[in-house]
Amino acid sequence: MASIRDVAKLAGVSPSTVSRALSQKIYVEEETRNKVLAAIRELDYKPSLAARSLKNTNSKLLGLVLPDIQNPYYPKIVKYIEEYARDKGYSVILCDTFEDKERECGFFATLENLFVDGILFLPSTEDTNHILPYIGKIPIVIINRKFDIGVTCVLGDDYAGGYEVGKYLMEQGHKRIVCMINDKKRQYNPERLDGFSRAFKEFKMDGADFDIVKNVSSVEDACRKAREFLVKADERPTAVFVFNDNLVSGVYHAAYELGIKIPEELSVVGYDDALSSLYMVPPLTTYEHPAKEIAQMALNLLIQEIQEKENNGGSVCRIAGKLQIRQSACPPGEMKEKVNKQ
Numbered sequence: 029m030a031s032i033r034d035v036a037k038l039a040g041v042s043p044s045t046v047s048r049a050l051s052q053k054i055y056v057e058e059e060t061r062n063k064v065l066a067a068i069r070e071l072d073y074k075p076s077l078a079a080r081s082l083k084n085t086n087s088k089l090l091g092l093v094l095p096d097i098q099n100p101y102y103p104k105i106v107k108y109i110e111e112y113a114r115d116k117g118y119s120v121i122l123c124d125t126f127e128d129k130e131r132e133c134g135f136f137a138t139l140e141n142l143f144v145d146g147i148l149f150l151p152s153t154e155d156t157n158h159i160l161p162y163i164g165k166i167p168i169v170i171i172n173r174k175f176d177i178g179v180t181c182v183l184g185d186d187y188a189g190g191y192e193v194g195k196y197l198m199e200q201g202h203k204r205i206v207c208m209i210n211d212k213k214r215q216y217n218p219e220r221l222d223g224f225s226r227a228f229k230e231f232k233m234d235g236a237d238f239d240i241v242k243n244v245s246s247v248e249d250a251c252r253k254a255r256e257f258l259v260k261a262d263e264r265p266t267a268v269f270v271f272n273d274n275l276v277s278g279v280y281h282a283a284y285e286l287g288i289k290i291p292e293e294l295s296v297v298g299y300d301d302a303l304s305s306l307y308m309v310p311p312l313t314t315y316e317h318p319a320k321e322i323a324q325m326a327l328n329l330l331i332q333e334i335q336e337k338e339n340n341g342g343s344v345c346r347i348a349g350k351l352q353i354r355q356s357a358c359p360p361g362e363m364k365e366k367v368n369k370q
Contacts, residue, residue: 030071039067050142065121069138086334090327091139093123093132095152100274100302101317102150105171108323109148116331118145127152136162146330151175154215167333169326173215178342180333182326185348186216189315190223192351193269193297196313198231200359202267202295205238206257208250208279209271220271220299239265250278258286258294266360267295273302273314280308295357301349310355318349 036043041060049056049064056064067073090113094102106122113120121144123135132152136159139147146167149159156175162168163178170181197205207224209217221240228238241257244250250270258264270276276298280290288294290310298305301316325345333339 030073032073034071035064035067035073038071039063065138065142068141069134072137073141086145087143088118089142089144090118090120090330091123091135091142091144091147092120092150093125093135093139093147094150095125095127097122097124100304101300101319104303104319105150105323108320109327112324112327116327118331125152129153129155129158133158140166145334148326148330154213164339167330167339169330169333171322171326174344176342178339180326180329180339180343180345182322182329182345182347183216184317184322185346186219187223188348189299189317190220190225191227192223193220193299193315194224194227195230196351196353197267197269197295197297197357198227198233198236200267200295200357201233202265202360203233203236204263204265205267205269206241206265207238207269207271208241208244208253208275210244210275217271224269244272244275244278247275247278247281250275251282252278254279254282255285258282258288264288265294267297267357270296270298273298273300273305273312276305276308276312276314291356291358297357301352305352306354308356313354313357314352316349316352318347321347 032043032046036046039046041064045056045060046064049061092106092109094106096102097106110120121139121142123139125131125135129152136147140162144166146169147162148169148171150171151173154173156177159168160177168179170179172183174181174183207221209221211217228236239257241253244253254268268279270279276296279296283290283294290296296312298312298314299317301314305312305314325347329343329345
């Protein structure tokens with residue numbers, strides 16, 4: 029079992045510096061603290077229970093465990109969490125799991141050993157068995173998922189989001205629509221699809237239909253699969269609803285390769301309102317996943333649990349976003365007029 033001296037040796041600091049980095053009571057330079065934390069993770073160092081018993085004040089540290097910082101949605105929520113945490117006097121330790129459950133498990137153990145006051149958790153899978161041992165020991169709030177495991181969950185209203193997109197496209201007069209889904213097993217995607225289906229049924233347009241393209245795994249995959257249904261001119265959809273903004277660039281590229289103009293010949297609507305969506309050409313119409321409101325609500329509920337030293341009992345908070353209408357979608361009639369004029 030690793031000792032504090034082992035951590036100090038690997039980090040290139042003294043044992044007393046390791047203690048100071050862990051205690052949070054004395055200032056330690058950020059670079060030095062990061063070296064200590066890296067050494068602790070590498071050695072799987074666990075402070076003694078005796079040391080833990082000496083902790084009688086809050087560390088003012090929060091853990092933020094998320095699946096993939098390269099996903100355009102996550103920088104937004106990290107930004108807001110960091111901002112609100114700082115306003116409340118907390119620092120945040122960011123843990124990127126690369127969508128690996130084993131890394132999730134390791135980070136939870138590390139954060140516990142670092143005496144964090146609480147953890148904000150964005151799961152990478154639908155499996156929560158590996159975090160069950162920490163429930164009741166560390167305040168935890170789950171973001172963007174709902175689990176019946178006695179933990180507070182804060183998430184967007186995906187059913188409402190899918191409904192709003194469906195309603196918008198139907199009101200524009202689209203009858204042939206393709207829904208592109210990255211992973212139907214993730215709980216938010218069926219909810220978005222259910223909401224979209226409800227809007228579709230409510231309008232009851234003659235001849236209207238929609239197809240579902242499942243398991244779109246990457247931008248490259250989105251491009252390949254979009255090319256497959258766009259190349260068929262007689263069966264080409266007039267609109268595509270992409271369930272994740274991260275995949276939209278693949279659809280844009282496929283349309284560009286085939287000489288299909290957006291939105292004149294193909295409307296595209298995304299979901300999340302990622303930072304990049306405003307700067308796409310044309311700017312993307314997308315449903316805003318309310319990252320700011322989710323971050324604020326999740327942080328407030330976590331701090332409440334920390335201060336009251338009591339679990340909120342698994343409450344669920346759903347927050348609706350709104351459709352950001354830009355320039356990537358228009359009615360099919362306008363498409364034909366614009367194309368004919370060119």
